[in-house]
Amino acid sequence: MSPTEPAPVRKTIPHVDFALDDLDSDEERYFDFYRKVAVHEDMLVPLAEHHDGPNSYYVLFDRAATWGPGMPQVLAVHVQRDQEKRTFSFEQAPLPLPAMAQSWLIHRGCPPDAIGLDPELGPPPADEATRALERRLVRDGDRYAMNYSYTSDDPDDMVIVVVLQTQDEHTPSPFRVVVEEVDTETWTHTLREGGFDTAGEALQWCDDRLTGEAGLLPPVRPAATASRSAGVAKAAAPRPSGRSR
Incomplete structure (x- = not known):
């Protein structure tokens, strides 16, 4: 379901912020994150996100995925930050439905009541x-x-x-x-x-x-x-x- 389609009432489409700029992770991990998640960062729309200390959970709509026929257009991302070591790790999964992304994140520690979808993005x-x-x-x-x-x-x-x-x-x-x-x-x-x-x-x-x-x-x-x-x-x-x- 595409947040880019017109709807009767719509707020400005938000942008995602992974808050990794101050972390000095190794080059290979940064490249892996860029390749799997952030390569189209300006095309990612956060349908839901939750931040809990070092953990961040995102349900993202990937507007770039429409270029690949049949490809899932929802991306679930879990970021874990270690502020003492100034590093991060992440998991991600492209999934076809927002509910599946929510479930994936909940089973990685996200509180179930904290990852509700933005009602102003996508058809209800x-x-x-x-x-x-x-x-x-x-x-x-x-x-x-x-x-x-x-x-x-x-x-x-x-x-x-x-x-x-x-x-x-x-x-x-x-x-x-x-x-x-x-x-x-x-x-x-x-x-x-x-x-x-x-x-x-x-x-x-x-x-x-x-x-x-x-x-x-x-x-x-x-x-x-x-x-x-x-x-x-x-x-x-x-x-x-x-x-x-």
Whole structure:
């Protein structure tokens, strides 16, 4: 969801400050941080950030990522500073959805109630179903591994598809497809989830959605009605190469 799109009310888009100028880290670490995070610093929009002593947590929208078709446009960054040694370390992860970035940071020590998204940046949730699924992704994101994602910022069909694989092989519908769609007329977004038994089925649904041929998402099967054999995840299909719309 792009903070660069017009919205009815919008404050000035803020800039990110990593506050590393006074730290004398080694050259290799600075280069690694520049290459992975700060290379497009002027294109990074902080959707959320929290600072707690030596730790800083950022959910960033990368406006430069739109140049790479299908690439995740959200960047989660955790910076740790050692003021006595005047050095820093960092972790980063490009992710397709802000809720996934929030979850990633929370599981690296960020207080859950301190990394809320700026409501004036990006389209707000369209309904309670979207808000509920986002809360669950933030809370339970560590239970899933990302298998595949594709972000389309086509103004006629702004959509993000994500395939998640549960870490528990006995969970019903072990592969989940999460779909975010933006309504450019109302400037809101919806988030929906479907359940699949195999990675191949989930990936095929994503391909069909990106070409406008997908049917409704199949529901996630409840644990109480899932058979033990159906709950065993099959081997994940290799990520297809050269995917494009």
